[in-house]
Amino acid sequence: MKDIMELLEKCRNTVKNKFTIEEIEKIEESDNFIKAMIETNNFNIFYNMLNEDYSKMLFEKIVRYRYMLSFYRDVHMNFKKEVLFSFKYGVISVYDWIMKMISFLIFDRKYYPKEIGAFALFHIFKMNQYNVLDIFEAANDSIVFDVGAWKGDTAYFFSKRCNSNAKIYAFEPDKNAFCTLKSIREKYNLSNVILENILFSNKNETVDFISMTPNIPSVKMSAVTIDEFVKNNNIERIDYLKMDVEGAEMNILKGAVNTIKSLRPSLAIAIYHGGELFMEDFYKVPIFIKEITENYEYYIRTFAPWGGETVIFCKPRK
Numbered sequence: 333m334k335d336i337m338e339l340l341e342k343c344r345n346t347v348k349n350k351f352t353i354e355e356i357e358k359i360e361e362s363d364n365f366i367k368a369m370i371e372t373n374n375f376n377i378f379y380n381m382l383n384e385d386y387s388k389m390l391f392e393k394i395v396r397y398r399y400m401l402s403f404y405r406d407v408h409m410n411f412k413k414e415v416l417f418s419f420k421y422g423v424i425s426v427y428d429w430i431m432k433m434i435s436f437l438i439f440d441r442k443y444y445p446k447e448i449g450a451f452a453l454f455h456i457f458k459m460n461q462y463n464v465l466d467i468f469e470a471a472n473d474s475i476v477f478d479v480g481a482w483k484g485d486t487a488y489f490f491s492k493r494c495n496s497n498a499k500i501y502a503f504e505p506d507k508n509a510f511c512t513l514k515s516i517r518e519k520y521n522l523s524n525v526i527l528e529n530i531l532f533s534n535k536n537e538t539v540d541f542i543s544m545t546p547n548i549p550s551v552k553m554s555a556v557t558i559d560e561f562v563k564n565n566n567i568e569r570i571d572y573l574k575m576d577v578e579g580a581e582m583n584i585l586k587g588a589v590n591t592i593k594s595l596r597p598s599l600a601i602a603i604y605h606g607g608e609l610f611m612e613d614f615y616k617v618p619i620f621i622k623e624i625t626e627n628y629e630y631y632i633r634t635f636a637p638w639g640g641e642t643v644i645f646c647k648p649r650k
Contacts (some may be wrong), residue, residue, distance in 0.1 A: 333392055334501035336375040340366075343399040351403060362445060363402040364607050367650045369395070374615040381622060383629040390632050393423040394639045401638075414638055422637030429637050432458050445488060445520060447512055452485040459635040460517070461575055461643065463493070467643045468600050468632050470572045473497040477570055477597070479532060479584065480577040481556070482544075483509045484516040488640070490572075491522040498524045505531035505553060508545045511648060526582050531555045532577075534586035542579065557587030570597040578642075581617055585624075592624050599628070599646035604639060611639060 333339050347356060359365045369375055375395070382388050383626045407413040420425045436458040437450060444453045463469060470476050474494050481487045481502035502525050504510045510529045517525050524563050531541055533555035535536045541553040562570075570591065575581055581601055585592075592599070599621065606612030618630065621644070628646040635641035
């Protein structure tokens with residue numbers, strides 16, 4: 333790909349047989365993702381940031397899938413339709429993904445905590461979501477920030493990957509999820525996991541926190557920045573920082589600028605959230621990280637055919 337407009341024209345040619353020029357223009361004008369392709373230079377900057385051909389290939393497939401999704405919005409609301417749609421436009425092989433899922437459910441699921449959802453465990457353990465060779469590999473005595481630990485899927489993974497001298501800081505603001513996280517730490521003897529019922533934001537403030545647990549009312553919580561937490565706890569080293577916080581990634585990153593600049597942790601940041609049809613973080617978060625520092629190499633991986641579970645990995649330059 334020489335330019336994002338080249339990819340945009342390929343996408344347009346794909347839908348021209350089923351949509352009129354007027355319909356295409358109307359859909360493009362109503363979709364923030366496509367508008368950003370046309371009106372900003374973020375996509376070109378992001379593409380040129382990537383340090384390998386495989387990441388660039390994934391980039392093109394993700395953009396194509398997300399473009400097509402804007403023309404077939406109903407598939408995003410139905411799992412069966414989404415799978416069928418992904419057979420045609422998927423970022424990674426739907427067949428391979430399904431076969432791995434079946435294998436995991438039949439042979440592997442029983443070895444992992446039943447308190448944690450199978451879908452999350454599948455991506456982490458079978459798809460190796462946070463274990464990318466030579467790019468993001470927590471091990472031994474690593475110090476890890478697990479921001480958005482939820483019920484413990486990633487904390488459990490990092491704990492098992494590392495030894496007893498490691499420190500896995502598991503941050504989760506949702507009290508219901510945190511209770512499960514706490515019980516998993518105790519039940520499975522995750523002695524290297526440090527639990528923190530903390531809400532991160534871009535500044536120290538009181539906010540209305542909305543739980544991901546159904547039918548739970550919002551509550552007032554005191555939010556802090558990652559920079560403030562690091563300073564107050566005299567943390568001088570972070571090897572790996574993982575963040576998946578349901579669309580709050582950009583906000584939290586704004587409160588971690590000093591930490592990223594000074595400690596240079598390897599980053600794994602979810603970029604598949606944002607917007608009505610998701611993926612608006614795809615063209616925002618990477619640019620923001622690049623503006624913080626030029627000291628990273630950039631890679632992307634996606635762990636679902638429809639572009640969900642897409643992560644940008646930022647590896648410190650030597």
